[in-house]
């Protein structure tokens with residue numbers, strides 16, 4: 372029989388770290404001292420867990436994924452967001468099969484690209500024009516270039532703990548305090564690439580104002596995850612997003628909402644609609660492709676008209692607007708738009724699951740807390756209120772924290788992100804019964820680790 376362990380052994384020989392994206396690796400939950408291994412072993416012996424190696428998934432359906440061993444796991448990764456309707460939604464699947472029959476890619480203009488752009492521009496007021504790309508990373512990279520081209524300025528303000536893909540200028544180390552010149556957070560990124568990236572603290576408007584005042588005429592844009600979901604879920608406090616809007620206006624910079632996770636999730640119009648803030652540019656990914664590799668950036672017409680071939684900001688893509696991907700993405704978006712009850716229901720599901728987790732923590736007086744908004748949430752193993760990267764990092768990631776919790780949940784047939792600093796994603800396919808089953812598992816898992 373194939374096993375995840377065996378596949379991983381083969382994978383590490385031919386793929387760096389055995390995975391095609393580091394978020395899939397089990398580095399932060401899969402390494403154990405011999406004593407830890409022993410203490411966990413008894414609990415997990417009966418379950419599907421294999422230490423160290425990531426789960427290799429064979430197929431999926433609704434809210435479940437099935438690993439190669441045949442274990443059925445309740446999935447809270449949901450491909451990191453795209454699967455808002457659950458895995459393998461029949462309408463999406465059908466649209467992909469139909470599109471494939473007509474050809475996989477032409478490298479020429481297609482009707483479906485126009486339909487996709489018209490659909491988004493007609494339903495999202497702050498998106499007047501949009502360009503399709505192949506990933507969230509590309510969307511961010513291009514939005515930043517566009518903002519720089521439009522303003523003729525070079526500096527970008529980002530927030531510690533917010534992730535905007537792996538483009539050079541966004542891989543900036545969190546450092547300490549407010550810095551006017553970013554330091555690379557990855558080998559292979561020259562200092563020149565991050566020199567114009569400045570780092571502020573999430574939920575700290577003063578840190579943003581300080582940066583603006585230090586460089587009043589050179590900030591092209593502020594980029595933010597309007598609900599941060601890449602340091603675990605961290606919510607914008609009252610006035611934070613409004614404050615960013617007015618600081619950008621005051622200093623003539625553009626406001627970019629990175630809605631790669633929140634777009635079409637918090638509401639159809641993403642966090643911008645949910646919180647009623649109008650960004651100048653917005654980036655999408657994940658949900659917009661329904662599981663196919665798609666990203667997009669869009670916003671104000673006068674800004675987007677800067678993009679080639681309409682304007683002087685160069686950006687291109689052989690597979691951008693790929694017809695199969697467009698059919699998948701548009702089918703999912705049309706479904707979401709036609710079924711606004713999905714959003715009310717996701718909000719209720721979030722309250723049921725994450726509210727339930729909060730209640731368990733409170734009743735038992737456990738040193739952990741849950742942050743959540745609608746279908747996004749994170750259980751942080753810290754007593755501190757998590758409101759920025761600093762406080763998120765206070766979490767216990769060890770056996771009496773996230774690592775222990777992760778395996779206890781795995782042992783109960785529940786797949787969580789293999790890192791404390793990620794979100795849990797709920798889909799429309801997670802029924803109340805599944806959520807209640809999960810809550811019971813959370814309660815029992817927490818008993819074992821505290």
Ligand SMILES: *Cc1c(COP(=O)(O)O)cnc(C)c1O
Pocket residue numbers: 505506507508509511534535536537596601629630631632656657666
């Ligand atoms: C996932 C993500 C990205 C990067 O998207 P990829 O498709 O992985 O390149 C960018 N920004 C945010 C907020 C994300 O969550």
